[in-house]
Amino acid sequence: MAPTSVHAPLKEADIQSTKASSIKALTESGSVTSVPSEYSFTLNPNDQADSNDPDHSIPTIDFSLLTSGSPEQRSNFLHDLRKACEDWGFFMVINHGVEESVMKGMIDECEAFFNLTDEEKKEFQGTRNALDPIKCGTSFNVAIDKVLLWRDFIKVISHPEFNSPHKPAGFSEAALEFSKRTREVATELLKAISETLGLESDYIANAMNWDQGLQMVAANYYPACPQPDRAIGIPPHTDHGLVTLLIQNQMGGLQVQHKGKWVNWNAMPNSIVVNLGDQMQVLTNDMYKSVWHRAVVNNTATRISIAVPHGPSVDTVVVPSPELLEREGLPPSYSGISYKDYITLQQSAKSYMKPCLDNLRIHGK
Ligand SMILES: O=C(O)CCC(=O)C(=O)O
Numbered sequence: 001m002a003p004t005s006v007h008a009p010l011k012e013a014d015i016q017s018t019k020a021s022s023i024k025a026l027t028e029s030g031s032v033t034s035v036p037s038e039y040s041f042t043l044n045p046n047d048q049a050d051s052n053d054p055d056h057s058i059p060t061i062d063f064s065l066l067t068s069g070s071p072e073q074r075s076n077f078l079h080d081l082r083k084a085c086e087d088w089g090f091f092m093v094i095n096h097g098v099e100e101s102v103m104k105g106m107i108d109e110c111e112a113f114f115n116l117t118d119e120e121k122k123e124f125q126g127t128r129n130a131l132d133p134i135k136c137g138t139s140f141n142v143a144i145d146k147v148l149l150w151r152d153f154i155k156v157i158s159h160p161e162f163n164s165p166h167k168p169a170g171f172s173e174a175a176l177e178f179s180k181r182t183r184e185v186a187t188e189l190l191k192a193i194s195e196t197l198g199l200e201s202d203y204i205a206n207a208m209n210w211d212q213g214l215q216m217v218a219a220n221y222y223p224a225c226p227q228p229d230r231a232i233g234i235p236p237h238t239d240h241g242l243v244t245l246l247i248q249n250q251m252g253g254l255q256v257q258h259k260g261k262w263v264n265w266n267a268m269p270n271s272i273v274v275n276l277g278d279q280m281q282v283l284t285n286d287m288y289k290s291v292w293h294r295a296v297v298n299n300t301a302t303r304i305s306i307a308v309p310h311g312p313s314v315d316t317v318v319v320p321s322p323e324l325l326e327r328e329g330l331p332p333s334y335s336g337i338s339y340k341d342y343i344t345l346q347q348s349a350k351s352y353m354k355p356c357l358d359n360l361r362i363h364g365k
């Protein structure tokens with residue numbers, strides 16, 4: 001999916017001209033009644049989500065059937081999970097066992113983080129390295145962004161080592177609990193996904209060095225926007241890892257590409273949204289695909305979302321599963337690079353808003 005906005009790259013002077021190191025500060029300055037030109041992003045009319053599209057077909061997965069269902073329920077669960085992975089690459093998980101208080105506590109602490117002054121946040125801005133243990137900022141990477149995004153972010157690496165800003169006071173505790181609990185769900189889901197592929201339940205974990213697997217907690221802050229059709233929270237992209245878990249406050253804004261159309265993802269309260277990432281596509285040799293998605297903004301209230309990408313250990317060189325290739329009698333569609341190199345490539349100017357997986361695709365596939 002190509003980006004749909006054509007703009008000359010921003011010059012450093014243009015970026016500074018916004019005088020805002022955060023979109024939050026800019027919107028709260030009271031001076032923004034229309035979208036400033038450096039944020040201008042318009043979707044192609046053909047690329048708009050159709051708001052009349054029924055959303056009831058969004059796959060919903062009842063996690064309790066996996067962990068405590070009867071054998072028949074478990075087998076139905078695996079059937080539904082396989083279908084969701086094949087047809088959508090996105091699904092909504094309910095009864096996942098992560099308490100509402102843990103999810104809400106994390107959203108509240110992220111909000112408190114964004115409420116710190118720009119001066120206080122500076123300490124945590126990181127170095128522009130994709131694998132900074134702690135990193136906050138605005139847009140995506142102002143050094144390469146062609147258009148500034150209508151969002152601020154805070155991102156921490158929470159596994160294999162847990163990192164956290166020391167402000168606000170409750171952030172670290174909330175993030176530790178939230179990251180542990182979401183990782184438990186991801187671990188069980190990966191076992192189930194292995195089974196849906198006809199592999200041993202620990203296959204993906206072993207192949208991906210899951211014990212040392214990378215987990216990040218990445219919170220997005222999208223303030224209300226006076227002209228939501230003229231700005232974008234996060235442009236179309238796929239996620240780099242194996243699976244991403246995502247929660248949000250009461251505001252929607254996630255849109256997912258499904259069978260060539262963009263669909264509004266109206267998540268049920270307290271559900272966790274799960275999507276497959278690029279490493280899953282490589283590992284399964286395209287049986288399960290990573291899915292294009294984006295975050296649009298609204299003119300009503302601030303939206304906060306928290307994405308929790310889970311991947312292999314950073315040194316793992318991910319290749320299509322030899323077991324799957326042999327069983328299906330297929331050649332590999334991708335050459336392997338380490339997960340660390342893949343993340344760096346994806347976040348570089350070379351791959352900015354382009355399909356990063358194309359870089360690994362073996363010619364003729
Ligand atoms: O805010 C959202 O709904 C999507 C966030 C997202 O896709 C990401 O952080 O990778």
Ligand SMILES: [Fe+2]
Nearest residue numbers: 238239293307
């Ligand atoms: Fe994403």
